[in-house]
Amino acid sequence: MSEKKIIISPSLLSCDFARLKDEVEAVEKAGADWLHVDVMDGHFVNNLTIGPPIVAAIKKYSTVPLDVHLMISEPLRYVERFVEAGSDILTFHIEADFNPGGVIDMINKAAARLNRHVDVGISLNPDTPAHTLHEVIGLVDMVLVMTVYPGFGGQSFIERAIDKITDVISLSPEVDIQVDGGITPENIHVPALKGASAFVAGTAVFKSPDYATAIAALRRNAKKSYRGGFAG
Ligand code: DX5
Numbered sequence: 001m002s003e004k005k006i007i008i009s010p011s012l013l014s015c016d017f018a019r020l021k022d023e024v025e026a027v028e029k030a031g032a033d034w035l036h037v038d039v040m041d042g043h044f045v046n047n048l049t050i051g052p053p054i055v056a057a058i059k060k061y062s063t064v065p066l067d068v069h070l071m072i073s074e075p076l077r078y079v080e081r082f083v084e085a086g087s088d089i090l091t092f093h094i095e096a097d098f099n100p101g102g103v104i105d106m107i108n109k110a111a112a113r114l115n116r117h118v119d120v121g122i123s124l125n126p127d128t129p130a131h132t133l134h135e136v137i138g139l140v141d142m143v144l145v146m147t148v149y150p151g152f153g154g155q156s157f158i159e160r161a162i163d164k165i166t167d168v169i170s171l172s173p174e175v176d177i178q179v180d181g182g183i184t185p186e187n188i189h190v191p192a193l194k195g196a197s198a199f200v201a202g203t204a205v206f207k208s209p210d211y212a213t214a215i216a217a218l219r220r221n222a223k224k225s226y227r228g229g230f231a232g
């Protein structure tokens with residue numbers, strides 16, 4: 001089992017949108033590995049956030065990979081535009097499309113057309129079991145295990161949602177596993193112990209008085225517990 005790098009991906013959903021450029025620069029300076037961008041369509045989830053033009057605007061000022069999380073009902077209709085906007089990791093939900101293989105194909109084709117590399121992620125809501133990924137897991141780079149019901153920042157971590165990490169690792173020992181929702185320095189060891197290596201944190205970073213201290217604490221506590229490929 002290969003050791004993976006710990007990735008801390010602050011969710012811009014909790015930043016001050018009126019100062020988006022400053023927030024992007026500040027959180028990168030504070031040590032963010034990726035920037036997590038939450039896209040919501042008011043249909044797949046009960047909230048509306050941002051679309052491709054804002055992703056493109058963030059891309060102009062960011063130097064780390066853009067980790068774009070699509071919480072939208074029709075990913076097939078929009079993934080091309082999110083690739084064009086500059087997504088480096090593009091994640092959509094398995095619950096959102098009956099033909100996830102077609103969505104993955106569309107992302108790969110758009111990336112190839114632009115001569116860019118885009119990692120594909122697929123996400124599971126807290127109640128969706130790992131076996132739903134059976135047919136596509138070999139086609140993705142990352143599985144995003146939601147640890148809240150998607151829609152809003154600032155919710156509490158749902159611990160039972162991470163039980164399926166073991167099943168995901170059984171399906172694909174090498175796939176990267178990301179967790180998102182209610183992650184704090186106090187609980188990050190729980191998914192890290194299961195084998196998650198990429199961690200989204202909105203509130204824990206942007207509502208803290210010092211972004212660098214928050215990111216360092218998340219990384220330190222994840223590193224202490226992470227077991228590369230640990231499947232038990
Ligand atoms: C939830 C989003 C998350 C969320 C994370 O629907 O996908 O990325 O903003 O924020 P916290 O860390 O506050 O739960």
Ligand code: ZN
Nearest residue numbers: 038069180200
């Ligand atoms: Zn997210």
